[in-house]
Amino acid sequence: MPKIKLTKDNINKLSSSGKKYEFYEDTQTEGLAVRVYDSGKKVYFIKKQVHGKRILKAISDTSLLSLSAARAHVEDLLVKYYVGIDPFAEEKQKKELVGINSILVSELYEKWREESIL
Numbered sequence: 768m769p770k771i772k773l774t775k776d777n778i779n780k781l782s783s784s785g786k787k788y789e790f791y792e793d794t795q796t797e798g799l800a801v802r803v804y805d806s807g808k809k810v811y812f813i814k815k816q817v818h819g820k821r822i823l824k825a826i827s828d829t830s831l832l833s834l835s836a837a838r839a840h841v842e843d844l845l846v847k848y849y850v851g852i853d854p855f856a857e858e859k860q861k862k863e864l865v866g867i868n869s870i871l872v873s874e875l876y877e878k879w880r881e882e883s884i885l
Contacts, residue, residue: 768828770794773801778809778829794839798822798845801829806885811837817848 769802773793783789783805788813793799799847802825811826826837836844847854 768792768800773799773834775834781809782807793838796841799838799841809839813841813844815845816847818851820848823847840873865876 769854770792773791773816778801781791781801781803783803786805788802788804791801791803792814792859793801799811800812800814802810802811802812809829811828811832812828813822813824815822821879826840829837832840844854853859
Protein backbone atom coordinates (compact mmCIF):
# COMPACT_ATOMS: atom_id res chain seq x y z
CA MET A 768 0.00 0.00 0.00
CA PRO A 769 1.52 3.29 -1.08
CA LYS A 770 2.22 5.96 1.53
CA ILE A 771 2.10 9.57 0.40
CA LYS A 772 1.57 12.98 1.90
CA LEU A 773 -2.10 13.58 1.25
CA THR A 774 -2.84 17.00 -0.15
CA LYS A 775 -5.85 18.21 -2.09
CA ASP A 776 -3.82 18.12 -5.31
CA ASN A 777 -2.34 14.67 -4.58
CA ILE A 778 -5.79 13.25 -3.81
CA ASN A 779 -7.14 14.62 -7.10
CA LYS A 780 -4.29 12.87 -8.97
CA LEU A 781 -4.74 9.45 -7.30
CA SER A 782 -5.92 6.45 -9.30
CA SER A 783 -6.66 2.81 -8.54
CA SER A 784 -3.86 1.64 -10.87
CA GLY A 785 -6.15 -0.74 -12.75
CA LYS A 786 -7.29 -2.51 -9.57
CA LYS A 787 -10.82 -2.56 -8.15
CA TYR A 788 -9.53 -0.14 -5.51
CA GLU A 789 -6.26 1.09 -4.05
CA PHE A 790 -5.48 2.46 -0.58
CA TYR A 791 -3.13 5.38 -0.09
CA GLU A 792 -1.99 6.02 3.48
CA ASP A 793 -1.14 9.52 4.65
CA THR A 794 2.41 10.13 5.85
CA GLN A 795 1.30 13.11 7.93
CA THR A 796 -1.69 11.75 9.91
CA GLU A 797 -1.44 8.30 11.42
CA GLY A 798 -4.43 6.15 10.49
CA LEU A 799 -5.74 8.32 7.65
CA ALA A 800 -6.05 6.70 4.26
CA VAL A 801 -7.85 7.32 0.99
CA ARG A 802 -9.42 4.45 -0.90
CA VAL A 803 -9.57 5.14 -4.62
CA TYR A 804 -12.02 3.00 -6.60
CA ASP A 805 -11.68 2.09 -10.26
CA SER A 806 -14.75 4.27 -10.86
CA GLY A 807 -12.73 7.28 -9.68
CA LYS A 808 -14.61 7.65 -6.38
CA LYS A 809 -12.34 8.56 -3.44
CA VAL A 810 -13.20 7.94 0.20
CA TYR A 811 -11.40 8.84 3.42
CA PHE A 812 -10.85 5.88 5.76
CA ILE A 813 -9.50 5.29 9.21
CA LYS A 814 -7.07 2.39 8.76
CA LYS A 815 -5.04 1.38 11.78
CA GLN A 816 -4.31 -1.41 14.23
CA VAL A 817 -4.83 -0.45 17.88
CA HIS A 818 -4.29 -2.85 20.79
CA GLY A 819 -4.22 -5.74 18.29
CA LYS A 820 -7.58 -4.77 16.79
CA ARG A 821 -7.69 -3.84 13.12
CA ILE A 822 -9.73 -0.72 12.38
CA LEU A 823 -10.97 -0.09 8.85
CA LYS A 824 -13.91 2.27 8.59
CA ALA A 825 -15.08 4.69 5.91
CA ILE A 826 -15.21 8.31 7.05
CA SER A 827 -16.54 10.29 4.08
CA ASP A 828 -16.32 10.85 0.38
CA THR A 829 -13.38 13.18 -0.28
CA SER A 830 -15.68 15.57 -2.14
CA LEU A 831 -17.85 16.03 0.98
CA LEU A 832 -15.21 16.51 3.68
CA SER A 833 -12.07 18.63 3.64
CA LEU A 834 -8.70 17.00 4.20
CA SER A 835 -8.14 19.00 7.38
CA ALA A 836 -11.51 17.88 8.76
CA ALA A 837 -10.74 14.26 7.85
CA ARG A 838 -7.37 14.50 9.63
CA ALA A 839 -8.99 15.97 12.75
CA HIS A 840 -11.72 13.33 12.75
CA VAL A 841 -9.26 10.44 12.41
CA GLU A 842 -7.10 11.87 15.20
CA ASP A 843 -10.17 12.13 17.48
CA LEU A 844 -11.20 8.57 16.67
CA LEU A 845 -7.71 7.21 17.36
CA VAL A 846 -7.55 8.96 20.75
CA LYS A 847 -10.78 7.20 21.70
CA TYR A 848 -9.46 3.83 20.51
CA TYR A 849 -6.18 4.28 22.40
CA VAL A 850 -8.03 4.89 25.69
CA GLY A 851 -10.24 1.85 25.12
CA ILE A 852 -13.40 3.49 23.74
CA ASP A 853 -14.90 2.15 20.52
CA PRO A 854 -16.38 5.26 18.87
CA PHE A 855 -18.45 3.10 16.56
CA ALA A 856 -19.97 1.02 19.38
CA GLU A 857 -23.10 3.18 19.56
CA GLU A 858 -23.66 2.68 15.84
CA LYS A 859 -23.19 -1.09 16.27
CA GLN A 860 -25.62 -1.14 19.20
CA LYS A 861 -28.25 0.72 17.20
CA LYS A 862 -27.94 -1.81 14.37
CA GLU A 863 -28.26 -4.66 16.85
CA LEU A 864 -31.34 -3.06 18.43
CA VAL A 865 -32.94 -2.62 15.03
CA GLY A 866 -32.38 -6.33 14.43
CA ILE A 867 -33.86 -7.20 17.83
CA ASN A 868 -36.86 -4.92 17.26
CA SER A 869 -37.40 -6.47 13.83
CA ILE A 870 -37.48 -9.92 15.37
CA LEU A 871 -39.90 -8.82 18.06
CA VAL A 872 -42.22 -7.15 15.57
CA SER A 873 -42.24 -10.21 13.34
CA GLU A 874 -42.92 -12.48 16.33
CA LEU A 875 -45.78 -10.25 17.43
CA TYR A 876 -47.20 -10.25 13.92
CA GLU A 877 -47.06 -14.07 13.72
CA LYS A 878 -48.71 -14.39 17.14
CA TRP A 879 -51.46 -11.94 16.14
CA ARG A 880 -51.97 -13.77 12.85
CA GLU A 881 -52.25 -17.14 14.56
CA GLU A 882 -54.73 -15.79 17.10
CA SER A 883 -56.79 -14.03 14.43
CA ILE A 884 -57.13 -17.18 12.37
CA LEU A 885 -58.26 -19.30 15.31
